[in-house]
Amino acid sequence: MLWDFNSIKLIFSFATLGRQSKAVGPIVNLITSLKNKQKTRFGAGIRHQLPDELAALGCSHALLLSTPQQSDTAMDLAAGLNGHVAGIYSRATMHTPVDVTEDAVCHARDVGADCLVSVGGGSTTGLGKAIALRTDLPQIVIPTTYAGSEATPILGQTEGGVKTTLTDAKVLPEVILYDPELVVSLPSAMTVTSGLNAIAHAAEALYAKDRTEPTSQLAIEGMKAFAQSLPILVNTPDDLPAREASLQGAYACGAVLGSVGMALHHKLCHTLGGSFDLPHAETHAIVLSHAVHFNAQAVPDLLTPVSKIFDGDAPGLALWDFAKSLGAPMALRDLGVAESDLDRATEIALSKPYWNPREITAPGIRALLQNAWSGDAPGT
Numbered sequence: 342m343l344w345d346f347n348s349i350k351l352i353f354s355f356a357t358l359g360r361q362s363k364a365v366g367p368i369v370n371l372i373t374s375l376k377n378k379q380k381t382r383f384g385a386g387i388r389h390q391l392p393d394e395l396a397a398l399g400c401s402h403a404l405l406l407s408t409p410q411q412s413d414t415a416m417d418l419a420a421g422l423n424g425h426v427a428g429i430y431s432r433a434t435m436h437t438p439v440d441v442t443e444d445a446v447c448h449a450r451d452v453g454a455d456c457l458v459s460v461g462g463g464s465t466t467g468l469g470k471a472i473a474l475r476t477d478l479p480q481i482v483i484p485t486t487y488a489g490s491e492a493t494p495i496l497g498q499t500e501g502g503v504k505t506t507l508t509d510a511k512v513l514p515e516v517i518l519y520d521p522e523l524v525v526s527l528p529s530a531m532t533v534t535s536g537l538n539a540i541a542h543a544a545e546a547l548y549a550k551d552r553t554e555p556t557s558q559l560a561i562e563g564m565k566a567f568a569q570s571l572p573i574l575v576n577t578p579d580d581l582p583a584r585e586a587s588l589q590g591a592y593a594c595g596a597v598l599g600s601v602g603m604a605l606h607h608k609l610c611h612t613l614g615g616s617f618d619l620p621h622a623e624t625h626a627i628v629l630s631h632a633v634h635f636n637a638q639a640v641p642d643l644l645t646p647v648s649k650i651f652d653g654d655a656p657g658l659a660l661w662d663f664a665k666s667l668g669a670p671m672a673l674r675d676l677g678v679a680e681s682d683l684d685r686a687t688e689i690a691l692s693k694p695y696w697n698p699r700e701i702t703a704p705g706i707r708a709l710l711q712n713a714w715s716g717d718a719p720g721t
């Protein structure tokens with residue numbers, strides 16, 4: 342066995358089976374304390390259990406959702422549903438535009454859908470959540486990236502160019518099927534950036550104001566899963582045990598994102614993504630080490646697990662080295678941000694106050710962004 346994921350596997354199998362045993366008592370307590378009531382199943386080929394999951398929800402007319410790029414995957418899944426298909430809607434797109442959601446809601450009603458099956462990354466999951474918010478339809482999610490949206494009651498939506506975020510139990514999917522076979526096709530670059538996106542949820546959970554011992558433990562397990570699986574996946578994308586480990590990491594990181602408040606890193610990525618139309622996972626991948634380095638000055642002890650897991654002397658530098666070793670994008674300028682945009686980005690980042698473990702000042706954020714823009718190591 343290459344990985345020490347016993348604890349995390351037990352968490353998930355027990356979340357699935359819903360029974361107790363002496364050996365995994367503390368882990369069951371951990372997941373129970375997160376009040377996670379989702380049914381979660383892992384395994385190569387687990388997508389073929391979709392008909393059973395549909396029946397268990399009492400549903401027989403599934404509307405399958407995907408991006409245009411993953412419509413073939415949605416069609417394959419539909420073919421295995423023995424006719425219990427209301428339709429396929431393959432117009433999911435980044436940032437969950439409300440006009441697409443409204444069109445999809447009309448479509449769901451027209452075809453008489455009684456549940457949603459979202460296959461894809463955070464964009465497709467976001468569309469499913471947005472439809473569920475408006476229709477109360479149950480959701481089954483088959484994630485194919487590590488964004489972790491499937492494990493949160495959070496929904497971001499865009500209207501008139503403005504992205505707003507809400508939290509509502511109605512949008513939390515009922516069932517998640519994590520099938521590593523469907524993640525093999527995730528391009529190497531996106532495997533890395535999406536993994537770093539997930540690690541960002543966990544890193545910020547470590548210093549969240551409302552963190553608990555179980556959320557911190559789960560965050561640590563999620564980061565370990567990625568520290569061990571991503572270097573393997575960069576070279577061997579079809580390594581199914583490593584893909585499954587990374588999906589376990591995605592679930593742990595998503596679950597903590599849904600359980601505690603985020604701070605500087607997520608706010609900065611939201612600001613930059615929204616204001617400069619930057620790609621989600623790449624932005625997270627670049628900003629992460631810089632935000633962690635910034636906050637480590639205030640809460641070094643809380644971030645010690647990051648240094649240990651990613652094998653460095655300081656948490657921000659350890660993450661920067663890890664990202665670089667995986668060939669991640671390292672500089673905002675490579676995403677098309679101009680150096681002259683950094684003052685405006687700083688202003689926007691400071692315009693709406695939010696809690697952060699370290700005081701957020703204009704010079705501090707400007708310096709952070711300068712390093713993230715140029716791709717220099719944090720704090721240099």
Ligand code: NAD
Nearest residue numbers: 408410436462463464485486488490493495524526527621
């Ligand atoms: P994405 O869903 O936009 O996917 C990016 C591209 O990769 C798409 O074209 C998609 O079809 C393709 N793709 C996905 N999986 C693939 C696979 N296995 N093989 C080949 N291609 C694949 O990207 P994402 O980073 O997963 O999601 C980003 C979105 O999710 C953002 O809008 C973000 O705000 C949202 N998000 C929401 C939450 C939440 O809790 N609400 C959490 C994280 C992310």
